[in-house]
Amino acid sequence: MNLKNILTEIEKVDPEVYERMDTRRNSMKRFAFAGKVLAAAAIPFAFGGMFKKAYGQSTGEIVDVLNFALTLEYLEAEFYKQAVASAAVGTASAADKAALTLIRDHEIAHVAFLRAAIMPIGTPVSFTANDFDFSGGNGSGTGPFATAFVNYDLLLAVAQVFEDTGVRAYKGQAANLMSNNDVLTAALRIHSVEARHAAKIRYMRKNKPSALVTGNIQPWIIGKMSNIEAGAANAAIQPSYDGEEITTQATVDIVGIGGTAVTAEDASGAFDEPLTKAQVLAIVDPFIK
Amino acid sequence: MLTKYPFENKAEELNEKIIAGLSRRKFLGYAGAATGLVAFATACDKNDNDMNREGVDLGSGDFGILNYAYALEQLEAAFYTKVLETPYSGITAMETSFMADIRDHEIAHREFFKAALGSNAIQALEVNFESINFSSRASVLGTAKAFEDLGVSAYNGAGKLLADPVFLGLAGKIVSVEARHAALIRELLDTSGTAFANAEVVDAMGLDVSRMPSEVLQIASAFLKTKINASNLPTS
Numbered sequence: 001m002n003l004k005n006i007l008t009e010i011e012k013v014d015p016e017v018y019e020r021m022d023t024r025r026n027s028m029k030r031f032a033f034a035g036k037v038l039a040a041a042a043i044p045f046a047f048g049g050m051f052k053k054a055y056g057q058s059t060g061e062i063v064d065v066l067n068f069a070l071t072l073e074y075l076e077a078e079f080y081k082q083a084v085a086s087a088a089v090g091t092a093s094a095a096d097k098a099a100l101t102l103i104r105d106h107e108i109a110h111v112a113f114l115r116a117a118i119m120p121i122g123t124p125v126s127f128t129a130n131d132f133d134f135s136g137g138n139g140s141g142t143g144p145f146a147t148a149f150v151n152y153d154l155l156l157a158v159a160q161v162f163e164d165t166g167v168r169a170y171k172g173q174a175a176n177l178m179s180n181n182d183v184l185t186a187a188l189r190i191h192s193v194e195a196r197h198a199a200k201i202r203y204m205r206k207n208k209p210s211a212l213v214t215g216n217i218q219p220w221i222i223g224k225m226s227n228i229e230a231g232a233a234n235a236a237i238q239p240s241y242d243g244e245e246i247t248t249q250a251t252v253d254i255v256g257i258g259g260t261a262v263t264a265e266d267a268s269g270a271f272d273e274p275l276t277k278a279q280v281l282a283i284v285d286p287f288i289k
Numbered sequence: 290m291l292t293k294y295p296f297e298n299k300a301e302e303l304n305e306k307i308i309a310g311l312s313r314r315k316f317l318g319y320a321g322a323a324t325g326l327v328a329f330a331t332a333c334d335k336n337d338n339d340m341n342r343e344g345v346d347l348g349s350g351d352f353g354i355l356n357y358a359y360a361l362e363q364l365e366a367a368f369y370t371k372v373l374e375t376p377y378s379g380i381t382a383m384e385t386s387f388m389a390d391i392r393d394h395e396i397a398h399r400e401f402f403k404a405a406l407g408s409n410a411i412q413a414l415e416v417n418f419e420s421i422n423f424s425s426r427a428s429v430l431g432t433a434k435a436f437e438d439l440g441v442s443a444y445n446g447a448g449k450l451l452a453d454p455v456f457l458g459l460a461g462k463i464v465s466v467e468a469r470h471a472a473l474i475r476e477l478l479d480t481s482g483t484a485f486a487n488a489e490v491v492d493a494m495g496l497d498v499s500r501m502p503s504e505v506l507q508i509a510s511a512f513l514k515t516k517i518n519a520s521n522l523p524t525s
Contacts, residue, residue: 093482094482095480095481095482096482097482098481098482098483099482099483099485102482102483102486102487103486105495106486106491106495107495108495109493109494109495110495112494113494113495113496167465170461171458171461171462171465174448174454174457174458174461175454175457175458178449178454178457181449181525184448184449185445185446185448185449185499186496188444188445188448188461188464188499189445189496189497189498189499190495190496190497191461191464191465192441192444192445192464192465192467192468192497193468193486193491193495193496193497194465195464195465195466195468195469195472196468196469196471196472196485196486196490196491196497197472197485197486198465198469199468199469199470199471199472199473199485200472200476200485200486203472203473203476203485218387218390219387219469219470219472219473220390220394220466220469220470249401249459249462250405250455250459252401252404252405254397254400254401257397257400257401257404258400258403258404260393260396260397260400261393262393262396262397262400263393266390266393266394266396266397267397269390269394269466270393270394270395270397270398270463270466271397271462271463271466272461272462272465272466272469273462274458274461274462
């Protein structure tokens with residue numbers, strides 16, 4: 001539905017809508033003009049701010065959700081910045097380096113996008129590299145992932161956990177963004193990019209067998225398997241996968257559904273599961289000083 | 290800059306006048322749709338009229354959107370079923386394993402929607418795969434790539450059309466798996482390292498593609514003998 005249709009709908013309820021809004025022609029012109037300016041400036045939700053003021057839409061929860069997402073994007077962006085420059089990735093193939101560089105650039109773009117989205121309606125959180133401890137040691141620098149930037153296999157394992165967790169985090173917030181179609185759609189469009197990243201990292205791990213890669217790792221999550229064997233770090237990893245094993249959706253049992261041969265592995269792999277904000281924050285807490 | 294536009298103040302007056310005639314929920318929907326104009330400032334209003342009003346009616350409201358998803362999952366499931374029945378020449382064991390997993394995911398999605406929709410479900414659709422050469426790896430994987438990317442964009446675009454948060458949650462559980470499929474298929478076709486999320490599908494702001502049902506169904510119709518009538522779907 002475009003603006004003309006919206007106004008037509010409003011007109012059905014309020015025949016004088018155009019008089020109230022200036023003439024139809026002028027309203028349309030102003031909208032079209034503002035839209036072009038905003039698109040050119042890549043300010044995602046300035047219009048959202050306008051409508052917030054116009055219609056009193058509450059934005060507190062939306063700002064909270066976007067700042068939560070922004071926190072995760074900062075974590076990922078800083079991780080990949082350091083990763084791409086690390087000794088570990090220095091040992092990787094050219095194709096792997098290209099992949100990690102692209103993912104880094106996406107995460108940096110997500111940070112910029114979310115900051116721009118929050119600006120008109122609230123205050124974005126800010127983080128720098130110094131705010132993170134990618135050893136997972138809560139600031140000690142000696143956590144279970146301390147060697148990730150010199151051990152490529154461990155680096156990929158951490159990347160997988162961040163991506164799979166990111167997918168689950170966005171998924172868990174979708175319903176909290178339903179009052180704003182633009183914000184919801186943007187979040188969904190980031191969500192699927194994170195899923196593409198997750199699949200790629202998993203595929204990279206599949207193609208680079210090591211002691212850290214366990215089981216038949218696939219681009220999708222089977223059961224609640226991390227497919228990571230990282231010793232002392234396993235305990236920190238598993239919460240990112242717990243709950244993925246379910247095979248019933250909206251009370252519908254997916255195993256053997258409709259007389260098909262769908263197995264429990266297929267049924268769990270076919271659906272990714274959400275995490276709550278609290279669950280995600282607990283997972284990333286060791287990485288934030 | 291925006292505060293200079295008189296519309297903003299006028300809109301505040303307008304708001305008080307029309308709330309009586311529109312539910313607040315729906316009205317906020319209109320506001321959200323209008324914000325979408327940032328990207329579509331010059332969109333025309335013919336889309337609704339251009340939709341095919343003949344053929345299988347997807348229905349309206351959330352069930353309409355779920356039927357829309359059901360139609361796409363039927364298409365994908367039928368495609369991968371055929372891929373496994375008539376594997377392309379040179380298919381590797383690993384590729385066969387991937388294709389079987391993806392097929393079973395799509396079948397799970399299809400059957401889930403069928404079960405969830407119950408008596409509201411549309412019929413089984415007849416597919417048209419004449420343009421696909423199932424003995425050719427490039428043709429099969431090229432089609433798979435198109436289907437998966439289309440599916441991701443379809444779910445991304447349909448999220449805002451759903452009113453029930455439970456349905457939105459379910460669509461979210463499926464779309465990320467479609468995105469995982471898309472990423473893998475792209476990697477099978479192109480080993481340069483960046484195919485999984487290159488600029489064909491992710492823009493400079495790091496956002497994946499989003500398409501409205503009219504656009505998706507126009508693309509999908511090339512692979513369907515059954516005509517789809519999407520004219521009753523929600524548009525915002």
